[in-house]
Amino acid sequence: MTNNSNLNFKKYIVNKPWGCEYIAYQNKECSVGLLKIKKQQETSLHCHPKKKTGLILIGGEVEVELGFYDKRKLISPSKIMIRPGLFHSTKCISETDCTILEIESPVNKMDLVRFKDQYGREQQPYEGLNNMRKLTDDEIVFEDPIDEIGKKYFFGNVVVSIEKHENLQKIIKEKSDTIFAIIERGMIDKNKNYVLSAGDIVRTDTIKKLAEAFNTNEYMKILKIKNVQ
Numbered sequence: 001m002t003n004n005s006n007l008n009f010k011k012y013i014v015n016k017p018w019g020c021e022y023i024a025y026q027n028k029e030c031s032v033g034l035l036k037i038k039k040q041q042e043t044s045l046h047c048h049p050k051k052k053t054g055l056i057l058i059g060g061e062v063e064v065e066l067g068f069y070d071k072r073k074l075i076s077p078s079k080i081m082i083r084p085g086l087f088h089s090t091k092c093i094s095e096t097d098c099t100i101l102e103i104e105s106p107v108n109k110m111d112l113v114r115f116k117d118q119y120g121r122e123q124q125p126y127e128g129l130n131n132m133r134k135l136t137d138d139e140i141v142f143e144d145p146i147d148e149i150g151k152k153y154f155f156g157n158v159v160v161s162i163e164k165h166e167n168l169q170k171i172i173k174e175k176s177d178t179i180f181a182i183i184e185r186g187m188i189d190k191n192k193n194y195v196l197s198a199g200d201i202v203r204t205d206t207i208k209k210l211a212e213a214f215n216t217n218e219y220m221k222i223l224k225i226k227n228v229q
Contacts, residue, residue: 009109012132013139017119018043019097022135025142025162025223029198030105030183032142032223035090037062037098042091044117051104051111053082054201055090056179056225058158060098065089077158077225079179079201087115099155101223103181105199142223157228166219172208175226179203184221187214196220 013022018041025032037043037060045065055064057076064072064080066088073093074080082088092098112126135141140153142162148170150162162183165171171180180202187196187210195214196202 007129007132011135012129013135014127015131015133016043016127017041017121018092021102022139024101024140025183026107027184027221028107029185030103031107031109032181032183033102033104034140035098035100035102037090037092037100039092039095039097042118043089044114044119044121045087045089046112046114046117047085047087048082048104048111049085049113051106051108052084052199053088054103054181054199055080055082056101056103056181056201056223058099058101058155058160058225060092060096061094062098062100063091063093065091076156077179077227079181079203079225081201089116101160101181101225103183103199103201103223105197145221154228159226159228161224162221163224164219164221165216167216168207168211168220171222172204172211174204174224176204177226179225180207181223181225182220183223184219185217186220187211188217189214192217 010023013020019036019038021033021035024034057074057078059076061075109126145164153160182198182200186194
């Protein structure tokens, strides 16, 4: 397996023994990967020492192992946040393949430590060019929004949109189970300290509560995930 940190990962689909993944969106603050995990397959038990990770399940059902003693089952659409250094693994337990958005901040594919892997990749680095194929136009790639309401992308009964908001008025009116992934800037206090920043994943109620005391840093760019009405 070849490790090449100079690769432009946005151009490739990375083949994994459990399925595949590719970068659906990336800016200077975070990366949004789209993972497709095959039925009864699972990722390695791994951690990211320096970056925070958020998983948003947009198709299927998974079991997420957190650390060495905790397991949680998620049904689409669901979210989970993983702190830097916490070992985790994701297994597809539904009758069909699973689809996951992986939000990572800061952007660094090489920030990976594998502890255990059923495919023999223990302590191996991230995949190299020999495990990649060119990204095609058939795959969904998220486009930056021109205004508040960006383009919508459908994954079965789940709709994903990328939006840019200068204030919180429209966001706090969403239903309580709507999921938001912060992908640029965020919410700050009067001293410009971030209370919600790129890589964080919350629901409407959390933003509504924070809005009582804080506002956006000029604007906030988000991924919005909700069930199709």
